[in-house]
Amino acid sequence: MLNVKSNQSWPAGYIINPPPPALDAKWLESFRGMPSAIVSDCLGRNVGGLGLKPFHGSRHMCGSALTVRVRPGDNLMILKALQMARPGDVLVIDGSGDQTRAVIGGIMRAMALKAGIAGVVVNGAIRDLDEWAEGDLPVFALGCVHRGPSTDGGGEINVPISCAGLVVNPGDLIIGDADGVVAVSPAELDALLSRCGDLLDREAGLMQAIEAGTLDPLRFDDLLRSKGCPI
Template sequence: MLNVSSHGDWPAGYLINPCAPSLSGQWHEAFEGMPTAIVSDSLGRNAGGLGLKPYHGLRHLCGTALTVRVRPGDNLMVLKAIQMARPGDVLVIDGSADLSRAVIGGIMRAMAIKAGIAGVVINGAIRDREEWLDGELPVYALGYVHRGPSTDGGGEINVPLVCAGMLVNPGDLIVGDADGVVAVSAEELPKIHARCAELLDREAAILKAVASGDLDPTRFDELLRSKGCPI
């Protein structure tokens, strides 16, 4: 971990901040397996990445955000971020949605697994797609391509960024599943977890009513009437 006294200590185009406190333990366990749809609903249905696809199968993702902003098609700062990462961290990489070059592939995947990284989320492309399919390391990206990256730098580590339309701050909790990826700020975790539990209980009750045939048949008619529809 590097200690940074000011932005001005770094040459133009480079910045490496210390990692935010890890959320490993309580919150990783609390949100492990939590559907992103439930988390998204708890955040007002207006949060999370758009266009991110899982390339690892169906394994759930949950971990602490370590953010990386790179120049399109370059991965020098991603390599440095892997060195800095702690077990349970998720690399969230803003590659400017560039799909002409991958910023991470099989070798870096092996490095990330060795470091105990929980997953990778990329506003950009991966390569060596077949290696990711074993599911050992969750990865979400906008696409894949055979063209490899440069390692010329610059970039920034542990800064706020936007990844596929999703605002991510260092230290956010990142949750991913087959539907996509959502970020939750550390300060909101108690409130959002409580809301998720309420929604899960509500969904379970609705599904039970559907299965038993007890779902109120007038429910949607009443909703339409409340909107002025003459049902």
């Protein structure tokens, strides 16, 4: 990882901030395998990326956000971010939703694997789909296109970004699976883990009741009545 000075003066259009403190390993272990839908439900059901699709299969993603904002179709600052990445980081890229040119492909995938990156999320497009489909590195993007990027620059690293409607701050916990991608502030992790555990237990109980045929047949009628529906 390359060191970056926090008091560096940057020209217009460029910011490279040092990374935040690494997430405690206990959080990565606790949330590894946690369904994104469970996390989303426990965060109020109104957060998470929209339109991001997995291009690697079904492997779960869990890691600490390394954020990058780039010009549409340009990946110079993504290359720089790869140099800065720590093992376990998730590279979260705001490419303004542009799908006319891919900003990351097979060569950069190999660089990310070598750096120990835990996953990649792109508000934009990727390419070299066959290589991503090998499944070694989780990747979520809006789409895939053969057209490659420029390397002209402009961009920011380790700044708050918007990624497909998902607000991501550097150091957030990023969770992704077949259902989508969510981000969680480190300050929320303790309470969130407890809520996720409770919800998983409730859902397991419901599944057992469905299987046993003991689910309360009146529960939905009672809910409708509570909302004023005359059943």
